[in-house]
Amino acid sequence: MNTDEKRASVFKEVKTIFTAHLEKNQLRKTPERFAILEEIYSRDDHFDAEALYIQMKNQNYRVSRATVYNTLDLLVSSDLIKRHQFGKNLAQYEKSYGFKQHDHIICVDCGKVLEFCDPRIQEIKNMMGNLMNFKITHHNLNLYGRCTGSCDSKPLEN
Amino acid sequence: MNTDEKRASVFKEVKTIFTAHLEKNQLRKTPERFAILEEIYSRDDHFDAEALYIQMKNQNYRVSRATVYNTLDLLVSSDLIKRHQFGKNLAQYEKSYGFKQHDHIICVDCGKVLEFCDPRIQEIKNMMGNLMNFKITHHNLNLYGRCTGSCDSKPLEN
DNA sequence: TTGTGTGCAAAAGCTTTGCATGTTG
DNA sequence: CAACATGCAAAGCTTTTGCACACAA
Numbered sequence: 001m002n003t004d005e006k007r008a009s010v011f012k013e014v015k016t017i018f019t020a021h022l023e024k025n026q027l028r029k030t031p032e033r034f035a036i037l038e039e040i041y042s043r044d045d046h047f048d049a050e051a052l053y054i055q056m057k058n059q060n061y062r063v064s065r066a067t068v069y070n071t072l073d074l075l076v077s078s079d080l081i082k083r084h085q086f087g088k089n090l091a092q093y094e095k096s097y098g099f100k101q102h103d104h105i106i107c108v109d110c111g112k113v114l115e116f117c118d119p120r121i122q123e124i125k126n127m128m129g130n131l132m133n134f135k136i137t138h139h140n141l142n143l144y145g146r147c148t149g150s151c152d153s154k155p156l157e158n
Numbered sequence: 159m160n161t162d163e164k165r166a167s168v169f170k171e172v173k174t175i176f177t178a179h180l181e182k183n184q185l186r187k188t189p190e191r192f193a194i195l196e197e198i199y200s201r202d203d204h205f206d207a208e209a210l211y212i213q214m215k216n217q218n219y220r221v222s223r224a225t226v227y228n229t230l231d232l233l234v235s236s237d238l239i240k241r242h243q244f245g246k247n248l249a250q251y252e253k254s255y256g257f258k259q260h261d262h263i264i265c266v267d268c269g270k271v272l273e274f275c276d277p278r279i280q281e282i283k284n285m286m287g288n289l290m291n292f293k294i295t296h297h298n299l300n301l302y303g304r305c306t307g308s309c310d311s312k313p314l315e316n
Numbered sequence: 317t318t319g320t321g322t323g324c325a326a327a328a329g330c331t332t333t334g335c336a337t338g339t340t341g
Numbered sequence: 342c343a344a345c346a347t348g349c350a351a352a353g354c355t356t357t358t359g360c361a362c363a364c365a366a
Contacts, residue, residue, distance in 0.1 A: 028340050030346060050330080064348040069331065085243045087298075089355070090330070105290055116286055120278045125301055128274055132263055136303035140245075143283055145294035186320060186365050208355075222323040227356065247330070248355070 011041050014080050014097045021078040032063055036071045040081060046092045046113060086113065086142060103141040112147055169199050172238050172255045179236040190221055194229045198239060204250045204271060244271065244300060261299040270305055 001009070018037055022029050039056055040047075047055075049068055056063045072093060075081040084092045086106050102115040121141060129136040159167070176195055180187050197214055198205075205213075207226055214221045230251060233239040242250045244264050260273040279299060287294040 134303040145292040
């Protein structure tokens with residue numbers, strides 16, 4: 001299966017999941033919602049709401065920011081995307097279906113974001129959930145630092 | 159030593175640290191900066207910039223939001239306070255001097271924030287720093303879930 | 317005295333909301 | 342056709358910035 005075929009197949013699956021979620025919550029299956037889902041799953045890496053909005057506009061898809069924000073919330077509820085705030089007042093999102101749960105290392109100089117997995121996180125979640133009497137649903141672990149050598153180490157403006 | 163004496167002694171120490179930081183960076187030791195530091199260390203728990211600003215105002219201390227934000231940045235640089243974003247577009251801060259490094263469990267229903275420590279985090283930081291060639295400076299680990307029973311489980315408005 | 321810090325208000329940036337219109341079920 | 346979703350623009354909220362004045366060094 002080539003990349004395009006794989007993308008098409010993944011999109012079919014997430015569309016099914018999203019449809020189920022909409023039906024379960026008696027929400028409407030509008031073309032905008034599926035167009036946004038498709039746009040997100042056609043790209044890689046992290047993005048913010050404005051970037052997604054611009055992307056849609058660039059493809060001459062008529063959509064409003066309100067709908068983008070609304071749909072992002074729905075997709076987070078559906079567990080199809082994840083929302084992050086890497087220390088700034090700007091929400092970042094990433095698609096999550098079919099990807100292993102992972103955490104992030106962020107370079108405070110160049111803003112680069114790498115991903116990693118560590119099974120100890122799950123152990124901590126289980127243990128702390130029991131200890132504190134919490135039903136843990138999700139988590140965020142961000143490690144911040146400087147990527148020695150591999151970035152030019154110029155501090156970011158924003 | 160009673161609570162007030164302890165507070166006074168802690169404030170003396172953080173004042174020394176802050177003074178050193180200001181001098182090292184050739185910044186001015188203004189009364190506003192120390193008043194804000196004192197206000198922060200006279201209270202417990204997490205707070206946001208606006209709450210701090212209001213607190214100062216309520217005590218008839220004449221200070222501006224600009225100065226509050228400026229000073230919060232300085233205190234973060236001095237490692238005297240920590241900045242968090244618990245999933246919302248609002249920075250939260252907490253004093254950190256004299257407190258053990260810790261992470262947070264947040265109830266998504268009632269907003270309650272608990273703290274915990276786990277030595278495995280440090281191991282993960284060391285391991286990932288080496289693996290990814292990062293010099294890790296700090297991290298955030300937030301566990302989100304529902305505090306079963308202990309909260310009234312009414313979802314928060316904001 | 318000099319230039320950094322402050323207060324104030326305006327501006328900026330991200331997100332939400334109100335309202336009229338469109339469209340799903 | 343009735344309720345919900347959308348588009349658009351305005352408003353909301355947190356944070357930043359510009360400018361004149363104050364004050365630390």
